[in-house]
Amino acid sequence: MSNSSILRIQKELNDIEKSPENQYFLWYDDSNIKHVHALITGPTQTPYALGMFDFVFNIGDNYPQAPPKVTAMTTSNSRVRFNPNIYSTGKVCLSILGTWEAKESGEKWSAAHGILSVLVSIQSLLSEFPYRNEPDHEEEKDEKILDDYNAKLQHETIRVSVCDRLEEALGWKNDNIKVDGTTSISRPFCTCRSTSPFLDVTKRMFLMYKQIYSETAQREMTTKREGTAFVLARFEFGNNSAQGTFQYTALTKRLDKIQEALLKEPEEWMTLSKDWIANETTSASNLRSQFDQIQASHEYDSCLLMELRNDNPFAWDLTAMGLPMTQHDGGMFNIEMRFHDDFPTVQPRIRFTTEMFHPHISPDGIPYYRVERAENIREYLDMLVNLFKRDPSGDPTTHLNMRATKMWFGSKEDRRDYNRNARRCAQRSTDY
Incomplete structure (x- = not known):
């Protein structure tokens, strides 16, 4: 050739x-x-x-x-x-x-x-x-x-x-x-x-x-x-x-x-991560480095709180803050991001542990995402932030909650029902 x-x-x-x-x-x-x-x-x-x-x-x-x-x-x-x-x-x-x-x-x-x-x-x-x-x-x-x-x-x-x-x-x-x-x-x-x-x-x-x-x-x-x-x-x-x-x-x-x-696999990863950290694997160093850089930049301070669970670079705990004057206003939505040692070949598992009513988030808390550069954790964080900043996409392959989807893309009354459900989740989120 x-x-x-x-x-x-x-x-x-x-x-x-x-x-x-x-x-x-x-x-x-x-x-x-x-x-x-x-x-x-x-x-x-x-x-x-x-x-x-x-x-x-x-x-x-x-x-x-x-x-x-x-x-x-x-x-x-x-x-x-x-x-x-x-x-x-x-x-x-x-x-x-x-x-x-x-x-x-x-x-x-x-x-x-x-x-x-x-x-x-x-x-x-x-x-x-x-x-x-x-x-x-x-x-x-x-x-x-x-x-x-x-x-x-x-x-x-x-x-x-x-x-x-x-x-x-x-x-x-x-x-x-x-x-x-x-x-x-x-x-x-x-x-x-x-x-x-x-x-x-x-x-x-x-x-x-x-x-x-x-x-x-x-x-x-x-x-x-x-x-x-x-x-x-x-x-x-x-x-x-x-x-x-x-x-x-x-x-x-x-x-x-x-x-x-x-859903149990990330738990298994966390058990294995003890050895990955002890062996100072490349991924352990990479994930800690990216976390430290993101924290030092303060670029997500207004919308995402983040910490490493038990100082484990493979276990990121996030809290997304609902934007003012939106249906998510006042909400505090907890999110788990778990990494494997084969990152970025194996991409992180991301799940909302706080109820979230959104077309792009499944009833089980799994958000739709697809990134261009799998190795760049900022792209995953940007995806999460955009769930709150942007209107839902019309692409049907991104719709994971069909009830929320029908409400958002339905009539004016449907949209009002959507907003009520989303606000209800935001209000309940502070109870978690």
Whole structure:
């Protein structure tokens, strides 16, 4: 591969990573940037909503004259076809990739396209009615056909892309464990590694979106009888399909168990931190240094109080002060920020321990955040401050409390209800 091609790939990857507002996460080894892992978040208002889907890009020496080869990795070991264009084998059918016939010349790959173009195209497949991605069914209007297909994809999104993924990350699944009646078969994730490289980000995403996953499961339980078999689509056959039964009761229990385990992880970190401090690890020194610098700058004095719990640089205790003349006026909101020794590869776990009513904070106290420079703690602090200073974003992927979201973006009366709930939290916060 020419130097110009390598430089172009590096620039493309850097540009994508510097855009925290998108829902793409990348991982690659600097020694081989032609092999790229991507995590794509399922768009809201679709059956894939907030699912976590892995893809691998293999970029040839003739890039950008030719497209990369892309393989879908989230297939439950080749047992689930998540889309008419995303096979259980991992094949991704897209004209831009040359794996599907282009109807127009503009749909074909050109050197003007890039990695981001492919990511956007793949995410566009994860649509509101994916059944219509199948050729000759683009105009399908039969609501039962559309709904039956969506229903099983929504179930499998939670089961495979969320529960299976997190259970494996927690070390709960092996060859002898059966989940929903099927044996979990351990296979190498990729030629470059045995597991997905997005362990930390998917844990954090789960904690942010868990309430939404659970609400979806609870809602679907009222209409999908337990054990009812999925309806096969006309284009599904053999293993290249999504077969199974609705098991939302089991999924709800699995979601709760995963959340319980993940919420305990910071406590385990604090136990381990005694050794990290004693060994004077790089992270211990880095975190203490950043804390001291931030305290000396006094830049957050008007909005955030902070201290190290028991002088532990891995345990930051914060108190956010509600701004005057806002619905949070007079509030004192306690926040825990816990660090791992692998920081910044493992980003901090942040949780409000004081009740906070806000679209960007889950009912369990987990705030939405995504930073550009994971090593800079000021970016996390700025995120917390902006929860009080700025109006909530309209981006649905940032909405973690759906009740607060509906009130904020609803009618004038809804907004008044939102303000009343937020003020009530501020008033109660001083009792903690």
